[in-house]
Structure formats: structure tokens, C-alpha cells
């Protein structure tokens with residue numbers, strides 16, 4: 001363990017703090033939630049500043065538009081802490097920067113990296129993830145969307161569902177079946193599809209939050225060059241799993257949890273009932289402290305996993321638990337926030353009694369969506385027990401002869 | 403910049419683990435637990451030869467002078483093997499003496515601790531919670547009152563006793579006016595006593611450090627959290643192994659999703675808790691301004707995680723899990739006692755609230 005904190009890091013913290021103070025207004029306006037809308041001009045301006053400083057896209061090579069820094073655990077931690085403290089937006093996040101970009105870095109061609117990484121991290125190109133289909137959710141590898149070869153192109157037909165951000169995305173990374181006769185995991189390819197290609201129709205689905213963060217996407221005769229396949233044709237399952245790994249890490253990210261806990265503390269210091277602040281109520285306080293222990297655990301756990309990564313060690317089962325624990329924790333933080341507000345917690349919009357613009361009700365619902373999305377909690381437990389603990393897989397039912 | 407165990411620490415865990423595997427089998431744990439003293443002198447001596455008894459004792463006093471993270475690695479191994487050895491009191495006493503002891507006190511006690519000879523029991527619980535009229539008053543150089551749950555009391559040659567005004571006194575076991583009555587908890591691998599003190603002469607005060615009682619308690623909490631992690635990890639490993647052997651409905655029960663998911667839930671609780679514990683240990687030595695807060699959080703959180711894991715691991719075993727014969731119950735009990743020692747989770751969290759200024763005056 002070496003968390004020694006030389007003057008270099010103290011200077012870095014001061015630099016970050018000063019930067020956030022100087023740009024306080026932009027820092028607050030620069031946020032974006034998944035599925036909520038494309039990054040605004042201000043958000044992109046903010047992101048640009050963050051990349052120049054190395055506060056975003058820090059370890060992405062310069063030739064692809066990143067900052068090109070060495071991975072530095074302590075700087076990562078300082079950034080998370082200072083951004084949470086200032087309530088500052090961490091910049092443009094989501095399926096493009098957090099999932100596709102690391103996938104391309106690992107498996108993309110030079111051409112794909114040069115074309116897509118820069119615009120994606122700058123928030124100029126927004127991505128959506130075309131994995132799930134009506135008949136293929138948890139059993140993703142059973143997907144039916146077909147890609148037929150035609151010359152140098154693929155022609156794609158099928159339907160995707162629950163596609164977050166598809167209504168404003170520029171591009172989709174999409175799983176399609178290219179070898180219909182191969183076993184189900186071996187017949188899939190991972191393709192990049194411009195959303196303005198003819199034959200794509202997007203139809204938003206209203207969600208429980210009142211918004212429409214995800215969509216149905218219908219594909220008929222969608223023509224895509226075969227050069228848009230990432231990895232090799234038929235190896236899409238492997239590539240998809242790289243993306244899923246990054247999705248699990250993104251969804252379980254501890255930086256968001258810390259920011260959320262700090263907002264909860266501020267709420268509890270403000271909110272009063274019969275003149276008593278919520279934080280002075282021992283029952284609520286004890287719940288807060290239980291959550292704080294979990295957020296701290298998540299934080300040090302992510303430092304441990306980063307260290308494993310830098311050392312080239314396998315984290316084993318420890319690396320597989322973050323999505324399950326992180327999403328649940330986010331939901332529980334929101335649940336406590338609602339509880340401390342009592343009846344006022346049920347207000348959602350358009351009232352002068354509303355707190356934090358209804359953000360807690362939103363988080364309470366949206367985090368439940370994230371417990372389901374990206375592989376449900378049950379699927380996470382399958383992954384932890386089977387891949388992490390080496391427990392036997394479910395026996396396959398004998399296929400009925402018909 | 404690095405967050406994790408060093409190569410030496412991994413080696414330490416391995417070496418101690420291998421030693422305990424041989425020295426203290428579950429059968430031997432049961433044998434010691436049935437004895438009056440409940441103390442495995444042989445294993446403790448062997449552990450001392452590996453440096454473990456004096457892990458926090460400075461080298462100049464015969465120890466190996468390592469840090470709290472090393473102690474945590476060792477404590478996890480002791481918990482994993484349910485070892486009936488006084489590692490908790492040895493660590494607490496080492497911290498207390500090293501920080502607050504006079505030169506003479508250090509010379510007398512630290513080498514003894516490091517050798518694995520009879521050391522010091524620790525009676526500081528009254529500082530956390532008072533029940534049954536417990537409390538220690540000091541008048542001139544004599545102590546009056548009583549202390550419940552003096553830690554590792556049966557094999558101790560003396561005691562560190564915290565007084566109501568938060569000072570720490572050294573008292574020898576055979577001091578006149580001291581009566582020691584064993585308290586029989588569910589976990590016979592750790593021994594506690596009630597101390598009654600009627601005008602007991604003080605051998606000496608540990609005066610060299612302000613806030614020594616709190617420091618001692620923080621150290622105890624971190625070590626106990628590690629012990630609970632080890633004990634829970636063992637119960638969990640037993641459950642996963644059993645699930646891979648036991649067959650019902652012509653399948654190993656580990657292929658049933660209901661069982662797999664219990665195991666996944668245990669893993670998901672244990673791993674982040676381990677990371678929190680590592681940080682608490684690191685902070686104890688290196689980040690004084692956070693040390694008490696994270697020690698409290700680590701203790702409370704491992705108590706909760708531990709309770710969940712040991713009960714779930716027992717369930718995975720089915721009927722055999724409920725028997726004396728099944729090793730899981732040893733760990734169930736080890737965690738059961740550690741949970742409330744030096745503060746229940748609620749009490750310890752309240753302390754975390756106080757530290758952060760969250761408790762109204």
C-alpha cells in the first residue's frame with residue numbers, strides 16, 4: 001500500500017480545485033444523464049476544457065484525441081473527490097465514451113480508432129447500444145437481427161429494443177447475426193451503424209420516470225459496409241463482452257456514488273421536521289452511516305481494482321461485483337433521501353415544496369432501471385458465481401424434438 | 403502509488419496461513435475451546451516465532467515492528483482458522499505500550515508480548531458502553547469498580563484497564579483486590595472475564611500519549627474487523643466447497659441458482675468490505691485525521707457483512723450446518739461475539755457520526 005501524497009499531488013488537488021472554482025458555472029451546467037439528451041454546447045465546451053487539462057479522457061492516447069496521460073490512481077481519486085465536492089459535472093459520459101471507446105482501444109482497427117474515438121470523447125458523436133431484442137434480453141446470444149452479405153456491405157434486418165439514447169444518437173454499436181448456421185454464440189458480429197442510414201426507424205418508449213430514455217429501433221434493409229465490423233466477423237460475442245465488462249464498471253462507478261452521498265448529506269442537513277434536522281434524527285442518521293460505509297467500501301474497492309489493473313494482476317471475483325453492488329447502492333441512497341423528506345419526497349415536479357428539482361425521485365426510479373439494464377442483478381449473480389467462484393452452470397434443458 | 407497488499411504481505415498471509423492450517427485444525431480448535439483456559443499456547447508460541455505476536459512491537463523491543471495493514475493480514479488468518487490465541491489483546495497492548503508506555507513499561511512488557519509469553523488482557527469496553535454498573539474510578543494509585551468483557555483474560559499476566567476519566571492503567575493479575583470471573587460467551591475460542599476491582603494497586607499509568615484509550619479502541623476495532631473478515635471468508639469458502647459436493651435431485655446443489663445466488667451475494671459483500679478494511683488499516687498508520695472514522699466504519703460494516711455471511715453460509719449447508727460437527731458454526735460464533743465487542747455496529751456508527759459533526763450537541 002502506498003498512498004503517499006507528495007507535494008505534487010497536493011499541487012494537483014489545488015490546481016483542480018482552483019479550476020473548478022474558476023469555472024463553477026460551466027461545471028454545473030455541463031451534466032448529462034444517460035438517455036436524457038445529447039450533450040449541449042456548454043457540455044461539450046466543458047468536456048473540451050476537461051480533456052485539455054487531463055481531467056477527462058486522461059489515459060486515451062493523444063493521437064486519438066485524448067490527453068495521453070499515464071494512468072495515475074491518486075490523481076483519479078483526487079479528481080473524483082474534487083468533482084464530487086464541487087458538485088461539478090464529470091463531463092461527457094455514457095455508452096460512447098465509457099463503453100465503446102475502451103472496446104475500440106482493445107479491438108478496433110487503427111482506422112476505426114482514428115475515426116471514432118476523438119469525436120466520441122468530445123461529445124460530438126453520440127452512441128447507442130443495439131444489443132437487446134424483444135426475444136433476447138438476458139439471453140442476449142439468442143439475438144435474431146440478421147445481416148446478409150451483399151458485396152462489400154451487410155444488409156441488416158431486425159429489431160432492437162430498450163435502446164437508450166437511440167432517439168438522438170448519431171451511431172449505434174450493434175450485435176447482428178452474420179452466420180445463421182453457426183452455434184448461437186459463434187454467429188454474431190459487432191457492427192457500427194450510422195443512425196441516419198435509410199431503413200432505420202426509431203420509436204421512443206415512455207419509461208416510469210416520465211421521460212423516454214429508451215426506444216425501439218426497427219432495421220429493414222439497412223446497408224452498412226463490412227469494414228464497420230469491429231473485431232472479426234463471427235467474433236462479435238467476444239467484443240460484446242468487452243463492452244459489457246466496461247458497462248458493468250461504468251454502472252458501478254464509485255465516483256457517482258460519492259457525489260450522490262454528498263448530496264444526500266447536504267439534503268439531510270437542510271431538511272427539517274418539527275424543527276429537527278434529518279441528520280439529527282438517530283434513525284435516519286444510522287441509515288446514512290450504513291450507506292456511507294458502503295460508499296467508502298466502493299471507493300477503496302475501485303482503487304484496489306485499478307491497482308490490480310495497473311499491476312497486471314487478475315482481480316478475480318472482486319472485479320465482478322461492482323455492477324451489482326454499485327447500482328443497488330445508488331438505489332438505496334435515493335431511497336433514504338425520499339424517506340427523510342416524508343410526504344414531500346413524493347412530489348415530482350411543479351411544486352414550490354419540491355426538493356432538488358425532483359432529482360431524488362428520478363434517481364430512485366432510474367437506478368432501478370440500471371439494476372435491470374446492463375445485465376440484471378440475477379445475471380450479475382450468475383456471472384459472479386459461475387465465472388468468479390467457478391460454480392457449475394445451469395444444466396441446459398434437453399431440447400424437445402418436435 | 404498503489405492500493406493493495408505488497409508482495410511481503412501476501413507472503414505473510416501465505417506463511418501464516420500454512421502454519422495455522424497445520425497447527426490449528428478445526429478438531430484442535432474444538433479441543434482448546436473445551437479447555438478451561440481456552441488458549442492454544444503451542445500455536446501462539448509458534449506464531450510468535452514467525453513474528454506474529456510481536457508484529458506491532460518495535461524491533462528494539464524484540465518485535466518485527468510492522469504496520470497495521472500487516473497486522474490486519476495476520477488477524478484475517480487467525481480469524482480464518484478460528485485460532486484461540488490472544489492476537490487481539492497483543493495488538494491492542496502493543497499499540498498502547500508503544501505509544502503511551504514509559505521506557506520501563508516497554509522494556510518489561512513488549513518483549514514478553516513478542517515472545518508469546520503471557521501478555522496483557524485489555525479492559526477498555528466501559529469506554530464504549532456501560533452496563534450492569536460497570537465503571538472504573540481511580541483514587542490515588544488504586545482502582546475501584548468493575549469492568550465487563552476484559553479481552554483475552556484467561557492467559558493474561560496482567561491487564562490494561564481504562565478508567566472512567568479515560569486514563570489507562572497497568573494492573574497485574576495477582577494484584578490484591580482484583581477478582582477475575584470468566585464470562586462464557588458462545589465463542590469459546592476467545593476468553594473474556596469480568597474484573598472486580600476493590601482498591602487494586604496500579605502498577606503504572608500509560609501516560610505518554612493523549613487520547614490513548616481512543617487509539618487503543620481504534621486499533622482493536624480494525625483488528626476485530628479483520629478477524630471477522632477472516633472468519634466470514636472461511637464460512638463462505640466452506641459453503642462454496644460444500645455446494646460443489648452435496649447432491650440433491652441428481653445434481654450438485656451448487657448448480658441450483660438459488661444456492662449460487664446466495665454465494666454470489668456473500669462474495670459481493672465480502673470483497674468491497676475487504677477493500678474498506680485495508681484502507682482503515684492504512685489510515686491507522688498513515689492518515690491520522692481519518693483513522694478513527696474509518697476504523698469505526700470498518701468495524702461496523704464487517705459486523706454487518708459478517709453476520710450476513712455466516713448465517714447464509716450456514717444455510718447453504720442445510721441440516722448439517724446446524725450441527726456442532728459442522729465447522730461453519732465455529733465461525734458463526736466467532737463473528738457473533740466480535741460483532742458487539744468494542745461497540746455494536748449501531749454504537750460504532752454513532753461514533754462515526756460524532757466524528758463528522760453529525761450529532762447534535
Ligand SMILES: Cc1cc2nc3c(=O)[nH]c(=O)nc-3n(C[C@H](O)[C@H](O)[C@H](O)COP(=O)(O)OP(=O)(O)OC[C@H]3O[C@@H](n4cnc5c(N)ncnc54)[C@H](O)[C@@H]3O)c2cc1C
Nearest residue numbers: 129130131132137138162163164369372373374375376378
Ligand atoms: C434503463 C434501461 C436501459 C437499457 N438500455 C439498453 C441499451 O441501451 N441497449 C440495449 O441493448 N439494452 C438496454 N437495456 C436492456 C437491458 O439490457 C435488458 O432489459 C436486460 O438485459 C434484461 O433483459 P429483459 O428485459 O429481456 O429481461 P428478461 O431477460 O426477460 O428478464 C426478466 C427477469 O428474469 C430474470 N432472468 C432472466 N434470465 C435469467 C437467468 N438465466 N437466471 C436468473 N434470472 C433470470 C431477470 O433477472 C429478470 O428479473 C436497458 C434496460 C433498462 C432497464
